[in-house]
Amino acid sequence: MPVTEPELDLKVAGRTIAAEGVVLLRLVRPDGGPLPPWTPGAHVDLLLAPGLVRQYSLCGDPADPSAFQVAVLREPAGRGGSAYVHDRVAEGDTIRVRGPRNRFALAESSRYLFVAGGIGVTPILPMVEEAARRGADWRLVYGGRTRASMAFADRLARDHPGRVELCPQDETGLLDLDALLGVPRAGTLVYCCGPEPLLAAAKERCASWPEGALRVERFAPAATDEAGPSAAFEVELALTGTTLTVPEDRSILEVVEEAGVAVLSSCREGTCGTCETVVLDGVPDHRDHLLTEQERAAGDVMFVCVSRARSPRLVLEL
Structure with a gap:
């Protein structure tokens, strides 16, 4: 069945x-409902x-069902979304919101290392709160251009003394990833x-860590030369025949949209997870930036905005 998600005017x-x-x-x-x-990591x-x-x-509190919170960085070289939020969205306005969905979920572990750069702290913020609630051993290293540009920095340092390291680039330079990730740590998940x-x-740096130890979330597609050939193939839509x-x-x-079949989609770049x-x-040719190697090997889901086929035919639940 195609993925469906709630849409609300908030x-x-x-x-x-x-x-x-x-x-x-x-x-x-x-209506206040x-x-x-x-869950932490959702968007x-x-x-x-x-x-x-x-x-x-x-980036709010998952235990508070009364509100969603999102933090938006103005991106001067962006595609218009952040400028729209900064320049045109005012208190009292109504925005249609779809979701939430989570492709960056916090797995169970006794130890976590969180590494955030700039606005990348937003999904990490509820994660550290959840790690603290679970009683896990955790550490956050948070870098940004300047201290003034680092959202939630003061709150994180105040609420979690000894576990949060703030690294403004103009004060400390770039994050020392060799020291952080150079030596694999058994039983530690890195977000x-x-x-x-x-x-x-x-x-x-995590190439020598156990498989699956590093979990990342992207704001944009990564440059890659791994994509296979783009030969034509057939796709059967199982729900319509x-x-x-x-x-x-x-x-x-x-192609599916042109045939009149509605598929929920958003980024069309293989980063948001909407079109799962x-x-x-059949065998998918995964070209997304979301699935882990284990999920790719399983081959039971794909993101149809960018991924293709390694077999002559795919049968999809559409």
């Missing part, structure tokens, strides 16, 4: 400055305007979120 009940260039929105139901439950889609949908991590250079460096041909220059999502689709038969 009111901006609060709009504050969380750091230099970062605005924090508090979103509530106009409870919002859908979520929602903000449907800001026609054709302008952006994903933001939830990392931030700009692509940080994630690439963390992946390189329709068989379609996906040509070399089209995505599964585009069950694979009933």
